[in-house]
Amino acid sequence: MSAQSTQEQVFAKGNEAICLGAIAAGCRHYYGYPITPQNDIPEYMSARLPELGGTFLQAESEVATINFILGTAASGKRVMTSSSGPGISLMQEGLSYMAGSELPCVVVNICRSGPGLGGIAASQGDYLQAVKCGGHGGYKMPVLAPHSVEEMYSLTMLAFDLADRYRSPAMILGDAVVGQMKEPFLPTSYDPAGITQKPWATTGCAGRQPQIVKSLFLKDDAIERHNWKLWQKYEEMKAREVRHEEYRLEGARIGVVAFGTAARVVKTAVQWARAEGIAAGLLRPITLFPFPEKAIDGWARRLDHLLVVEMNTGQMVEDVRAATSAHDKIRFHGRPCAIPTPEEILKQLRTLAGRHA
Amino acid sequence: MSDVAKSPSQPAKPAKPVSKVFTRPRSLVDTANTFCPGCHHGTAHRLVAEAIDHFEVREKAVGVACVGCGVFLYDYLDVDVVEAPHGRAPAVATGVKRAQPEKFVFTYQGDGDLAAIGTSEVIHAANRGENLTVIFVNNAIYGMTGGQMAPTTLLGQRTTTSPAGRSGPNDGLPIKMAELLAGLDGVAFSARVAMSTPAQIKKARQAVRRAFETQLAGEGFSVVELLSTCPTNWGMKPQESQRYVLEEMTKVFPLGIYKDRKGTAE
Numbered sequence: 001m002s003a004q005s006t007q008e009q010v011f012a013k014g015n016e017a018i019c020l021g022a023i024a025a026g027c028r029h030y031y032g033y034p035i036t037p038q039n040d041i042p043e044y045m046s047a048r049l050p051e052l053g054g055t056f057l058q059a060e061s062e063v064a065t066i067n068f069i070l071g072t073a074a075s076g077k078r079v080m081t082s083s084s085g086p087g088i089s090l091m092q093e094g095l096s097y098m099a100g101s102e103l104p105c106v107v108v109n110i111c112r113s114g115p116g117l118g119g120i121a122a123s124q125g126d127y128l129q130a131v132k133c134g135g136h137g138g139y140k141m142p143v144l145a146p147h148s149v150e151e152m153y154s155l156t157m158l159a160f161d162l163a164d165r166y167r168s169p170a171m172i173l174g175d176a177v178v179g180q181m182k183e184p185f186l187p188t189s190y191d192p193a194g195i196t197q198k199p200w201a202t203t204g205c206a207g208r209q210p211q212i213v214k215s216l217f218l219k220d221d222a223i224e225r226h227n228w229k230l231w232q233k234y235e236e237m238k239a240r241e242v243r244h245e246e247y248r249l250e251g252a253r254i255g256v257v258a259f260g261t262a263a264r265v266v267k268t269a270v271q272w273a274r275a276e277g278i279a280a281g282l283l284r285p286i287t288l289f290p291f292p293e294k295a296i297d298g299w300a301r302r303l304d305h306l307l308v309v310e311m312n313t314g315q316m317v318e319d320v321r322a323a324t325s326a327h328d329k330i331r332f333h334g335r336p337c338a339i340p341t342p343e344e345i346l347k348q349l350r351t352l353a354g355r356h357a
Numbered sequence: 358m359s360d361v362a363k364s365p366s367q368p369a370k371p372a373k374p375v376s377k378v379f380t381r382p383r384s385l386v387d388t389a390n391t392f393c394p395g396c397h398h399g400t401a402h403r404l405v406a407e408a409i410d411h412f413e414v415r416e417k418a419v420g421v422a423c424v425g426c427g428v429f430l431y432d433y434l435d436v437d438v439v440e441a442p443h444g445r446a447p448a449v450a451t452g453v454k455r456a457q458p459e460k461f462v463f464t465y466q467g468d469g470d471l472a473a474i475g476t477s478e479v480i481h482a483a484n485r486g487e488n489l490t491v492i493f494v495n496n497a498i499y500g501m502t503g504g505q506m507a508p509t510t511l512l513g514q515r516t517t518t519s520p521a522g523r524s525g526p527n528d529g530l531p532i533k534m535a536e537l538l539a540g541l542d543g544v545a546f547s548a549r550v551a552m553s554t555p556a557q558i559k560k561a562r563q564a565v566r567r568a569f570e571t572q573l574a575g576e577g578f579s580v581v582e583l584l585s586t587c588p589t590n591w592g593m594k595p596q597e598s599q600r601y602v603l604e605e606m607t608k609v610f611p612l613g614i615y616k617d618r619k620g621t622a623e
Contacts, residue, residue: 029452029455029456031452055455055456057451057455059448059481060477060478060481061477063445063448063477063478064445064448064451064477064478064481067441067442067445067448067449067451067452067478068448068449068451068452068455069452070439070441070442070445070448070449070452071421071439071448071449071450071451071452071453071454071455071456072452072453072455072456073452074439074449074452074453075419075452075453075456075457076456077456079452079456093442094442094445097440097441097442101439101440202419202437202438202439202453203419203437203457203460204416204417204418204419204436204437204457204460204461205415205416205418205435205436205437206416206417207416210434210435210436210437210438211437212431212437212438212439212440213438213439213440214422214431214438214439214440215440216428216440
């Protein structure tokens with residue numbers, strides 16, 4: 001365990017910060033299956049959780065993992081798993097059942113390259129799977145995109161609160177860079193106000209009527225009503241839970257939209273552009289669902305150009321286009337399965353600013 | 358009714374003490390079930406409810422329902438129930454038991470659920486020696502989806518997806534889960550029983566109780582395979598389907614206790 005505490009500051013890997021955030025938020029159950037580049041998480045949890053009286057269990061597959069998660073979530077306990085692309089695909093069945101059964105959990109996707117076995121390089125290729133409902137039936141879940149080790153910690157705590165508040169799975173969408181890089185950060189203490197009671201949990205019927213956790217609704221129009229109930233929750237998330245960061249957008253003429261590791265690189269490019277007198281800024285979605293569509297529409301109307309930067313061939317850009325009618329201002333710069341450099345983003349910004357070197 | 362009304366009143370006899378010898382188990386919901394005539398799910402539910410009552414674990418029981426006709430467990434058993442995706446009940450039960458080790462946890466699964474799509478989950482739960490109980494209802498066919506071939510379908514048995522009868526070279530041979538699971542070190546109790554005669558039901562009741570006892574003693578994984586009828590999808594009358602279990606199924610799936618870590622094998 002290389003997470004070291006010097007007084008209040010912690011120097012840790014992003015993947016370890018996720019573990020620290022989960023433990024701070026009271027998660028004592030973790031199940032998982034090995035896959036690169038997120039193995040630091042199960043390795044950390046396998047050592048730490050037993051010391052805390054919790055449970056670590058390595059499953060025979062990601063299919064089994066998400067169903068261990070389902071059983072522990074139905075028991076009313078905070079529970080987490082982590083995986084990467086191919087493993088997250090195998091969990092989609094269970095995630096659909098958990099969305100339908102209204103069961104909270106936190107799923108971490110330290111995204112690798114795809115499709116298929118792809119590669120282990122950092123990627124943002126799982127954006128659409130994460131935000132558009134990766135399993136069957138049409139559901140949503142909060143998706144949080146950390147861009148620093150501190151956010152790997154704090155957004156994990158938030159993910160547990162959102163999952164419980166809305167009785168829904170919640171996802172941390174990271175990648176190999178934010179997972180593997182080390183940074184110092186000041187861990188904020190967990191606010192227990194985020195803890196939600198779970199009177200619906202299947203804990204044995206002592207002193208009450210038996211309870212059922214299920215996603216099957218056969219009678220009359222029960223499944224239609226259930227779908228509208230879920231929709232209502234997603235509307236509530238859209239109204240209350242949108243989070244984004246605005247970075248140097250004051251006086252900007254060019255806005256860059258990027259999340260996670262890509263946003264981290266864009267920040268450097270924006271600094272360099274500003275130093276050259278190019279009025280550029282960054283709008284960084286922190287929640288990918290709910291998506292900051294109002295903020296994006298506002299900036300799209302105000303600015304001359306909106307440059308979307310992603311580590312894929314163009315996924316979030318679909319949501320940016322859907323958020324605004326100012327389509328002619330939108331440009332896209334993508335590096336599937338590769339990290340864009342500040343230099344190449346700066347070049348894009350110079351072009352948009354009409355400065356051809 | 359009219360005969361009774363017309364019958365002359367009998368002289369009063371001294372009342373004999375009355376004792377109830379047969380009643381609905383407390384853990385079985387007082388409602389009509391929707392299973393087909395001659396189906397054994399009702400009997401299997403009753404055996405589970407009786408065992409829950411016997412060990413007085415209703416208030417600490419969490420059942421895990423499967424996908425198939427067994428999903429309606431939550432309508433008929435008066436205990437907390439979690440519904441699992443198809444085949445995943447042993448994994449869901451693992452998550453329940455690991456989070457609440459003090460609770461009594463069981464799954465109720467059919468042969469398509471346990472022996473086809475869920476083989477991985479049941480084998481690994483068994484191999485880890487998860488301290489939970491699996492009730493496995495084997496009727497050699499997919500019931501709810503309309504009578505397709507299952508991994509337990511007998512050779513030559515006609516189903517909607519084996520219209521000429523199950524063929525060994527094409528479809529493989531019936532899978533014997535009670536024997537297979539008994540071979541795993543994590544398994545403490547594994548038995549196969551049937552429900553087609555009163556004597557068989559009595560043995561089935563004992564096996565379910567023994568499986569529950571195994572969990573309550575913390576001995577590890579326990580499984581009871583119950584050979585069961587599906588008259589509707591077998592295309593048989595209820596009586597014929599009982600004969601099919603007795604004369605055909607038991608030849609392929611021999612009854613018996615395959616493992617009892619504490620007791621002695623039959």
